[in-house]
Amino acid sequence: MTTLWQSLLIALRALRVNKMRALLTMLGIIIGIGAVIAMVAIGSGASKMISDQISSIGSNLLLVLPGSVTSGGMRSGAGGTQTLTYDDARAIKAECPSVGAVAPSVRGSGQVVYGNQNWSTVLFGVTPDMVHVRDWTIVAGRNITQSDVDGATKNCLIGQTVVDNLFGGTDPMGKIIRIKKIPFTVVGILGRKGQSPQGQDQDDVIYVPLRTAQRKLLGSQFPNVVGSIMVQAKDADVLDKAEEEVTELLNQRHRIGPNREVDYTIRNLSELLAVTEQSSKVMSILLGAVASISLVVGGIGIMNIMLVSVTERTREIGIRIAIGAKKRDIMLQFLTEAVLLTTCGGIIGMLLGVAGARIVASLIGWPTLISVNTIIIAFGFSAGVGVFFGFYPARKAASLNPIDALRYE
Secondary structure, eight states, X not given: OOOHHHHHHHHHHHHHHTHHHHHHHHHHHHHHHHHHHHHHHHHHHHHHHHHHHHHTTOSSEEEEEEOOOEETTEEOOXXXXXXXXXXXHHXXXXXXXXXXXXXXXXXXXXXXXXXXXXXXXXXXXXXXXXHHHTTOOEEEEOOOOHHHHHHTOOEXXXXXXXXXXXXXXXXXXXXXXXXXXXXXXXXXXEOOOOBOTTSOBTTSEEEEEHHHIIIIISOOSSTTBOSEEEEEESSGGGHHHHHHHHHHHHHHHTTOOTTSOOOEEEEEHHHHHHHHHHHHXXXXXXXXXXXXXXXXXXXXHHHHHHHHHHHHTHHHHHHHHHTTOOHHHHHHHHHHXXXXXXXXXXXXXXXXXXXHHHHHHHHXXXXXXXXXXXXXXXXXXXXXXXXXXXXXHHHHHHTOOHHHHHHOO
């Protein structure tokens, strides 16, 4: 009886005799495994990048925007009119039990000057909660305080892009910058956030106290009005409850009845994250499925070559059967050869897939995510391809009549 070890030695000897043919046979498996690993790594990396960008906005967030305005039968989009106030934000924080933090803000843009450097950036009037709601770290100095907001002080927090363009290698802390010609003191520096899901630089920003922005910097006909309100639920489990509470409260405050149009919009950013993650997963599965077609093609090549090998070694099979080898020994020998071919191809494909993913990442700047599970699954799949496509040739070899096999020329 032939053991698995003996079958492996015979298979290695057979592959060594036909090195070039074995290499060409493995080519389909090499390309298939390499493509699966590279595609899944790139897809997973892209999915993680998108998730990180959305998560960088903050967690468990609701974004409350002003409603639309109707003119001559034409309706504008969300934010078309000014319907939210600072008082709305304070009421949400005070009266909604599921809400943990509330951050109203107004937005504008302007030229910022320090020394002989100037930079155009985005300006936000905010309250102290904005840093907490957006999970933003302060790498130097302090946050804006409620005293800054109530007193409309001229203090500000600046993002890393503003630091790079205004200060270069100089420490910005305590320096005076001029925003729209108004002097502000830098009291804190925000940590780096990177790009938003829309591709905007989140670090190109200056935060000033909300009242300062409303009264002195951005100006408005309605000084109590805010551009948006970010609401952070106490926990992900109560996010839907928080949305219900905010909706009910704003309906009461804005006197919105059954037949009156709602003058605000609430967007659930966690739902956006879930939808985006699901889309990315589907895309990764699709990429892997397309690459798996190469594995099937490679498996068919393995079966074709194994059938040729059975025909070429018919007389050898007849001699082995004549001296006592059983059918299962012949099957084991040819199955071992097929699995050896696919597993060797799988190992080479894995190395090429990892290298290809890293090359693509360096060329286009996308992160790649190569998981151990993907490698194990790809390796197991390549061995399975060997068993599946090697079974028929092995069965054909084991079914040969020894007399006919010995007569074969």
